Amino acid sequence: MNKKVAVICAYNPRNCGMYSVDLAAHQFLTGLGLEPTLFQAQYKHRPFAIHRIKHEIYHSTAQLDDFPVVLFWGDFINNPTYGANDFAHREAYWGREKSLDKSYEKWKNLFLLNNHNRHQKVFSISNNFQTLNSIASQFDAEELASVRALYAKNFDHFFPRDTLSTVLLKNFIPDQASKITTGVDSAFLLNQMKLYPELSKTQKSGTFAHLLTRSNYKNTESFIKNIRLNALEATPNQQLAKNQ
Structure with missing residues (x-):
């Protein structure tokens, strides 16, 4: 059995909360006997180590070919408002893409697996979809249809981080509602007592x-x-x- 799992993480601007989200992925998945590899598409400097393991730099979906399971882990990374705003503006500002449109297309390729011949099981874990209500003012009907189609084609299940995200996502893709289940903020999967046994004496x-x-x-x-x-x-x- 191939136990390798690709874990796609969000950009972390040296944020302790984001660190705990990524650390939870490593601890939780290894605790299940799996072998996670953490990826990060955006980084201002070389990604720092998570439990002495560094993120791989995620620049192409070809890097996922050897993984039977792909997890998009935490934050807003599967949300189109994240792709068109946070992700796109960083790419353009850092000079990695020539325009916001090119940056957004890069997000679609990396985070919605556009132009990727998917053969893996793909799950969206603990993503925030609370801004989906605002997308109608930012995207035309054709682009909204494109995002919906990629959700349907490339994701086996969504586990949004909160109940509001679940409701909004089901409203956005009602024909996919059966593969949407409310999850939890993935930082809650982190076992603090296991990391710091001294807490038991506090x-x-x-x-x-x-x-x-x-x-x-x-x-x-x-x-x-x-x-x-x-x-x-x-x-x-x-x-x-x-x-x-």
Whole structure:
């Protein structure tokens, strides 16, 4: 049995959250007895090591030929708004493609397997499709049909990272709804206790830490206050401190 798995990861601008997503792929898949190879299509510098293993630089779908299974792992990488915006702008800005259109076509080739003679099982794992509602204003009907066709042709199953992504993706490709199942943020697959056994000796202090700066939530103070009050009701003998 061929246990090799290609794992296509997102660009990581030295972000600890993205590091945990990729590390989860390595830990989770090796724990299943598989042999993952991590790929990264965009990198500002040489990709840093994940658990002492470096990403391969992903520049052609021909690199996937020897893998029976391909996983597109985490972030927005299978989402067309990512391809037309984040991915395309980086490619053009870094001078790797001559235009945004060329950069977008490169994304379609690498992340939707356009022009690839697929023979592998292909899965989209923990992708975020929450921006699918905005694509009608950015893509014409022909391009939307092209993306839908590639989803249908080249993916065996989608496991979006959240319920909203699942709903939006099913609305976008209703004829493919049977191969869409809500997944989880892949960082949650990371076994922290296995990585850091010393955590088992850490005593709970009654401190709740939060950082919601990137979440764009309104009334975060009220939200945190409710969490604190609920926690105090559950543990009346402990005083919880709020760290920001």
